[in-house]
Amino acid sequence: MFKLAHISDIHLGPLPSLSFRELFSKRITGFVNWHRNRRMHLFGSTLDILLDDIRRQSADHVAVTGDLVNLASGIEIRKAAAWLRELGDPSQHSVVPGNHDAYVPGAYEKSMRAWYDYVRGDLAPVEWQEDKRIFPYVRVRDKVAIVGCSTAVATPPFSASGYFGKRQARETVNVLRAAGEAGLFRVILIHHPPIRGATSFHKRMIGIRRFAAVVSSGGAELVLHGHTHLNTVHWLRGQTGPVPVVGIASASQGLGGSKPPAAYNLFSIAGSPGAWELKGERFNLSRSGDDVSTESVDIFGT
Numbered sequence: 001m002f003k004l005a006h007i008s009d010i011h012l013g014p015l016p017s018l019s020f021r022e023l024f025s026k027r028i029t030g031f032v033n034w035h036r037n038r039r040m041h042l043f044g045s046t047l048d049i050l051l052d053d054i055r056r057q058s059a060d061h062v063a064v065t066g067d068l069v070n071l072a073s074g075i076e077i078r079k080a081a082a083w084l085r086e087l088g089d090p091s092q093h094s095v096v097p098g099n100h101d102a103y104v105p106g107a108y109e110k111s112m113r114a115w116y117d118y119v120r121g122d123l124a125p126v127e128w129q130e131d132k133r134i135f136p137y138v139r140v141r142d143k144v145a146i147v148g149c150s151t152a153v154a155t156p157p158f159s160a161s162g163y164f165g166k167r168q169a170r171e172t173v174n175v176l177r178a179a180g181e182a183g184l185f186r187v188i189l190i191h192h193p194p195i196r197g198a199t200s201f202h203k204r205m206i207g208i209r210r211f212a213a214v215v216s217s218g219g220a221e222l223v224l225h226g227h228t229h230l231n232t233v234h235w236l237r238g239q240t241g242p243v244p245v246v247g248i249a250s251a252s253q254g255l256g257g258s259k260p261p262a263a264y265n266l267f268s269i270a271g272s273p274g275a276w277e278l279k280g281e282r283f284n285l286s287r288s289g290d291d292v293s294t295e296s297v298d299i300f301g302t
């Protein structure tokens with residue numbers, strides 16, 4: 001049995017001191033939003049509590065579906081790189097970027113360079129190469145193929161949308177088909193929810209229909225995303241039946257906000273092609289806020 005843990009929307013804080021030049025951009029809106037809203041509800045201690053419990057569960061792999069930072073300043077990106085190194089071996093932790101990791105033009109490239117060991121596929125060059133596309137990447141662990149996709153793009157102020165384009169769609173179909181032919185359980189990691197209506201218009205994923213076509217033609221067994229800071233389950237049409245699309249609350253969300261408190265999902269994967277067994281459990285921050293509830297929630301309600 002392979003155990004895959006899923007966390008998302010880390011939003012490492014607090015915000016560092018930023019220069020006027022750094023704030024003279026879309027960052028000013030995020031800066032105001034942080035001080036008026038996020039800083040009151042996002043706490044680093046909740047993230048540590050979740051990670052301690054994930055280690056207790058002896059997860060084989062951890063998936064992080066984006067938004068490691070807030071305004072994608074250089075200091076934040078370097079801090080996130082240090083956090084990833086503390087998290088553990090890159091071979092056991094897979095990351096895809098979110099919109100906050102590509103907050104302004106140029107930030108995406110800086111983030112991917114700094115976090116490269118956690119976002120490169122098994123067959124990718126060991127060293128970062130500026131002219132090489134990273135996504136989709138493929139990592140094979142046990143009987144599981146982890147396929148990382150990116151919707152992270154810089155957007156104008158008051159927009160947090162993502163983009164899944166034609167080139168990435170074509171390549172994702174190819175890797176999904178190859179993984180299926182190899183008899184692997186296919187998990188897609190993506191930041192924005194690939195579900196129409198799952199979030200507001202200005203936060204949507206552009207290319208939802210394209211992604212749905214990728215899943216139906218390429219094949220997949222599970223899709224994991226973040227972005228909404230909500231615990232959700234949707235479904236997409238797959239080759240052999242519905243494919244679960246699972247979102248998770250922010251890993252740094254404390255108690256008392258409008259969004260659910262921090263949580264992580266734990267998936268147990270067993271079986272073989274045509275007879276896969278998938279169990280999904282959600283572990284939430286406890287009511288006291290200082291540990292994780294010992295009682296899990298059955299994600300699929302079976």
